[in-house]
Amino acid sequence: MEWFKDINPVMQALLGTCFTWGVTALGASLVFLFTTIKKELFSGMLGFASGVMIAASFWSLLAPSIAMSEDIGLIPWVPPLIGFLAGGLFLWIIDKTLPHLHSGMQISDAEGLKTGWQRSILLVLAITLHNIPEGLAVGVAFGASGAGLSYATLTGAIALSIGIGIQNFPEGAAVSLPLRREGFSKAKAFWYGQMSGIVEPIAGVLGAYSVMAIRPLLPYALAFAAGAMIYVVVEELIPEGKSDKHSDAATIGAMLGFAVMMTLDVALG
Numbered sequence: 459m460e461w462f463k464d465i466n467p468v469m470q471a472l473l474g475t476c477f478t479w480g481v482t483a484l485g486a487s488l489v490f491l492f493t494t495i496k497k498e499l500f501s502g503m504l505g506f507a508s509g510v511m512i513a514a515s516f517w518s519l520l521a522p523s524i525a526m527s528e529d530i531g532l533i534p535w536v537p538p539l540i541g542f543l544a545g546g547l548f549l550w551i552i553d554k555t556l557p558h559l560h561s562g563m564q565i566s567d568a569e570g571l572k573t574g575w576q577r578s579i580l581l582v583l584a585i586t587l588h589n590i591p592e593g594l595a596v597g598v599a600f601g602a603s604g605a606g607l608s609y610a611t612l613t614g615a616i617a618l619s620i621g622i623g624i625q626n627f628p629e630g631a632a633v634s635l636p637l638r639r640e641g642f643s644k645a646k647a648f649w650y651g652q653m654s655g656i657v658e659p660i661a662g663v664l665g666a667y668s669v670m671a672i673r674p675l676l677p678y679a680l681a682f683a684a685g686a687m688i689y690v691v692v693e694e695l696i697p698e699g700k701s702d703k704h705s706d707a708a709t710i711g712a713m714l715g716f717a718v719m720m721t722l723d724v725a726l727g
Contacts, residue, residue: 463612467604468666470612471597474619475662478596479655481623482589485630486651489638495631498707503628504699505708509715510625511592511687511695517723518599518618519684523677525609526602530677537677544678545685549591553693558584560698578637578650585633585654588694591686592622593658597665598679604666605673610680617726621719626655 462470488495520538528534557570559580568580599618602610634651638644669679699708 467600467670468663470604470615471600471662471666472659474596474600474615475593475659477619478592478623478626479652479658482626482630482655482658483652485627486634486648488631489634489644489647489651492635493638495635500628500632501699502707502711503631504695505711506715507625507628508691508695508699508708509712509717510621510719511691512712513716513719513723514595514618514621515684515687517720518614519595519680522602522610522614523680523684526677526680530674532677538681541678541681542685542688545591545682545687546689548682549587549686549689549693552587552590553689556583556587558587560584560694578640578642581636582633582650582654585629586657588629588690589626589655589657590661591683591690592626593661594665595683595687596622596658597662598669598683600662601666601669602676602680604670605676610676613726614723617722621722624718625715630655
């Protein structure tokens with residue numbers, strides 16, 4: 459841990475998001491063992507991811523944003539409110555413009571701008587969309603800890619990386635397994651699955667660098683990442699997890715995910 463403390467926060471963010479990317483690849487590797495996954499289990503995994511992201515949005519992002527705003531003399535609820543809504547708006551714009559397709563849907567149901575891209579690319583982009591706010595959240599958390607503020611700690615940023623990494627496992631599988639069913643080879647399905655997580659290191663480095671370069675952005679940036687993650691949860695993960703009779707699995711998964719992330723953040727942060 460000591461060596462990790464001594465490196466630049468931007469590099470910490472890169473390492474943290476490379477870890478979350480690696481867990482995405484681990485999830486994608488399930489394609490070498492299975493060609494499909496039970497819908498009930500998949501619903502539970504989506505619910506778990508939702509719970510982790512909801513807990514992380516408050517414990518790791520919004521709570522520090524509120525404390526930070528008060529500490530620097532701002533109205534405590536204003537930066538979190540502005541940042542949170544801006545994060546949701548940012549993801550809404552991407553959701554409406556980036557072509558993507560969710561698993562189990564017909565290509566005619568693709569969202570975003572109309573395009574002639576292949577179905578496989580659209581499936582990958584759907585999960586890539588989820589990973590943007592996750593990488594941003596980890597990067598901002600490491601950038602905030604690098605600012606030396608007591609309520610934005612390095613251990614808290616590490617806890618967030620672990621939590622995001624855990625919930626990335628089903629996201630990797632959510633790309634590779636459908637692609638395998640589409641007729642892709644195992645190797646090619648795995649490749650696309652793990653590539654859906656490559657945006658996390660990119661977003662993480664950008665997030666850390668931005669808040670390190672412009673420190674007054676910190677409370678806004680933390681809340682921005684929270685708003686982006688909550689948008690993904692409400693717009694994508696919960697509806698997909700509750701889309702059929704296995705809704706109990708999604709609910710239980712969400713409760714467990716929230717409990718795991720809350721425990722990680724409180725215990726380590």
